[in-house]
Amino acid sequence: MFKAKLVKGALALMLFGTLFSIPLMPAASAADASCPNGYVALTFDDGPNPGNTTNLLNALKQAGLRATMFNLGQNVQNNPALVRDQVAAGMWIGNHSYSHPHMTSLSSSQMSSEITRTQQAIQAITGTAPKLFRPPYGETNATLRSILAQNGLTEVLWNVDSQDWNGASTAQIVAAASRLQNGDVILMHDQYQSTLQAIPQIAQNLKSRGLCSGMISPATGRAVAPDGGGTTPPPTTGTKIEAESMTKSGQYTGNISSPFNGVALYANNDSVKFTQYFATGTHNFSLRGASNNSNMARVDLKIGGQTKGTFYFGGSSPAVYTLNNVSHGTGNQEIELVVTADNGTWDAFIDYLEIH
Numbered sequence: 116m117f118k119a120k121l122v123k124g125a126l127a128l129m130l131f132g133t134l135f136s137i138p139l140m141p142a143a144s145a146a147d148a149s150c151p152n153g154y155v156a157l158t159f160d161d162g163p164n165p166g167n168t169t170n171l172l173n174a175l176k177q178a179g180l181r182a183t184m185f186n187l188g189q190n191v192q193n194n195p196a197l198v199r200d201q202v203a204a205g206m207w208i209g210n211h212s213y214s215h216p217h218m219t220s221l222s223s224s225q226m227s228s229e230i231t232r233t234q235q236a237i238q239a240i241t242g243t244a245p246k247l248f249r250p251p252y253g254e255t256n257a258t259l260r261s262i263l264a265q266n267g268l269t270e271v272l273w274n275v276d277s278q279d280w281n282g283a284s285t286a287q288i289v290a291a292a293s294r295l296q297n298g299d300v301i302l303m304h305d306q307y308q309s310t311l312q313a314i315p316q317i318a319q320n321l322k323s324r325g326l327c328s329g330m331i332s333p334a335t336g337r338a339v340a341p342d343g344g345g346t347t348p349p350p351t352t353g354t355k356i357e358a359e360s361m362t363k364s365g366q367y368t369g370n371i372s373s374p375f376n377g378v379a380l381y382a383n384n385d386s387v388k389f390t391q392y393f394a395t396g397t398h399n400f401s402l403r404g405a406s407n408n409s410n411m412a413r414v415d416l417k418i419g420g421q422t423k424g425t426f427y428f429g430g431s432s433p434a435v436y437t438l439n440n441v442s443h444g445t446g447n448q449e450i451e452l453v454v455t456a457d458n459g460t461w462d463a464f465i466d467y468l469e470i471h
């Protein structure tokens with residue numbers, strides 16, 4: 116009787132141990148030890164192309180790199196097998212319009228058609244509609260952005276232009292990639308021999324600097340770990356997030372190009388937000404912003420749903436206001452910049468948030 120009980124207890128203990136050891140496996144860790152300095156996003160536009168894509172995918176796989184392919188809808192339609200190859204090689208797929216027009220010279224219905232036809236073509240092949248859009252020539256405007264929002268798409272431009280489209284040599288493309296920092300995105304194309312030949316050296320350069328190739332977060336438009344799920348890597352020396360790449364909500368929230376490229380918060384509950392991964396629980400938060408006039412504009416910092424402080428902008432000249440030693444939760448946290456004290460006498464303009 117006693118012996119039987121003991122065995123049962125031991126079995127239960129073994130089962131308990133097995134069940135609860137699973138979440139402690141390395142998969143739970145968001146930061147890869149071989150990427151101490153974070154992630155950058157390699158992007159290749161204008162594919163898939165029958166003469167190049169297979170070689171590009173082989174070069175990337177050989178170098179252990181993953182990239183985001185901003186495909187053209189018409190090329191997707193004509194080369195469905197290459198799109199399947201892109202996915203099989205571990206690449207992410209973005210939308211680069213259907214026919215590569217100058218989007219800003221199109222009517223809004225033409226813009227919509229360029230975007231939705233490409234979404235549908237990619238979804239039909241991969242089963243998933245893209246969440247990222249790169250405008251041809253980097254040309255964008257408010258109409259395009261609102262159509263992107265309606266289609267659940269985040270606009271992705273770049274921090275570094277490889278100039279491969281402009282005749283850059285392999286050495287120049289490698290040099291451009293060597294300027295990439297944590298979170299950055301580089302523009303390249305699925306088209307040129309020079310780009311193809313740069314891949315092994317780009318891989319070597321990133322590795323030597325403790326950087327890895329990651330995915331682009333639809334929440335921020337920045338590079339994150341491949342399993343990042345919309346988060347950015349832990350801040351090290353300082354992570355700067357542009358307001359215009361955060362998710363906007365509220366009735367009047369909108370992009371502005373003056374006094375800086377940023378976002379205007381016009382009324383109470385207008386806000387921008389994004390998800391950030393924190394390894395530790397205290398940081399300083401600096402927000403660059405301005406009031407639209409001489410009245411004091413106020414923007415609250417919320418982390419994980421709790422208000423942590425308020426940024427004050429006393430006039431229309433852009434300034435940086437810092438909240439020091441803010442305590443917050445660790446792991447993935449939602450960060451929100453929100454107006455709650457608007458009395459109708461001012462609007463808040465915000466440029467970027469820096470976490471350090």
Ligand SMILES: [Zn+2]
Nearest residue numbers: 160161251252
């Ligand atoms: Zn293009």
